Amino acid sequence: DTGVSQNPRHKITKRGQNVTFRCDPISEHNRLYWYRQTLGQGPEFLTYFQNEAQLEKSRLLSDRFSAERPKGSFSTLEIQRTEQGDSAMYLCASSSGDRVVDEQFFGPGTRLTVL
Amino acid sequence: RKEVEQDPGPFNVPEGATVAFNCTYSNSASQSFFWYRQDCRKEPKLLMSVYSSGNEDGRFTAQLNRASQYISLLIRDSKLSDSATYLCVVNTNAGKSTFGDGTTLTVKP
Numbered sequence: 001d002t003g004v005s006q007n008p009r010h011k012i013t014k015r016g017q018n019v020t021f022r023c024d025p026i027s028e029h030n031r032l033y034w035y036r037q038t039l040g041q042g043p044e045f046l047t048y049f050q051n052e053a054q055l056e057k058s059r060l061l062s063d064r065f066s067a068e069r070p071k072g073s074f075s076t077l078e079i080q081r082t083e084q085g086d087s088a089m090y091l092c093a094s095s096s097g098d099r100v101v102d103e104q105f106f107g108p109g110t111r112l113t114v115l
Numbered sequence: 116r117k118e119v120e121q122d123p124g125p126f127n128v129p130e131g132a133t134v135a136f137n138c139t140y141s142n143s144a145s146q147s148f149f150w151y152r153q154d155c156r157k158e159p160k161l162l163m164s165v166y167s168s169g170n171e172d173g174r175f176t177a178q179l180n181r182a183s184q185y186i187s188l189l190i191r192d193s194k195l196s197d198s199a200t201y202l203c204v205v206n207t208n209a210g211k212s213t214f215g216d217g218t219t220l221t222v223k224p
Contacts, residue, residue, distance in 0.1 A: 031210065033212065035214075040123075040216065041216050041217075042119075042202050042214035042215050042216045042217050043159065043202075043214045044214070045212055045213060048210050048211060048212075050210065055209065056209055056210055056211045091158060091159075103149075103161045103164075104161070104212065106158035106159050106160070107158060108157075108158055109158060
């Protein structure tokens with residue numbers, strides 16, 4: 001399977017715990033995006049990488065959220081001291097980045113539940 | 116006010132109907148525009164890009180009005196399989212993508 005993969009698919013945690021999600025983009029895709037989606041809402045932009053450089057970060061992202069893409073391949077999203085409001089689907093997408101207008105391919109998402 | 120606004124619907128239409136969705140955006144610096152489709156409990160997938168000249172792909176027609184900051188999607192001859200949520204997406208040159216909250220379509224036999 002050469003699509004975008006995300007792990008884990010589901011995560012249940014207690015409030016205050018740290019969680020880390022992983023995204024493996026389509027091979028050779030330069031751009032990688034993280035989004036958060038809750039029921040009835042569209043995906044909400046969190047951050048975006050061009051290779052290993054984090055170029056955009058939403059103001060909605062608090063200091064508890066951090067993302068890395070150390071070698072320009074896979075990426076991790078960490079949430080520290082989780083809160084119940086963090087419960088959502090976390091989506092990763094990648095694109096070739098060959099031009100300004102390019103298609104984003106989404107992974108299946110990681111569903112986070114904070115108890 | 117949200118950066119990208121869509122009528123949430125739901126739109127309930129019979130098979131064969133023509134249905135139109137609208138989207139407005141507030142950032143005049145937006146550079147590229149898309150419609151994505153999202154099925155229940157699935158990830159979004161690109162339906163089509165939207166160009167200033169308008170573009171058509173089979174039963175689907177997308178149009179962009181930069182002056183009014185308005186995007187539309189027209190679906191002709193609706194099929195049961197068209198039932199989904201349609202997301203309007205606006206990109207800036209910096210690479211940030213902003214999604215609308217989607218319009219839900221249900222096509223009934």
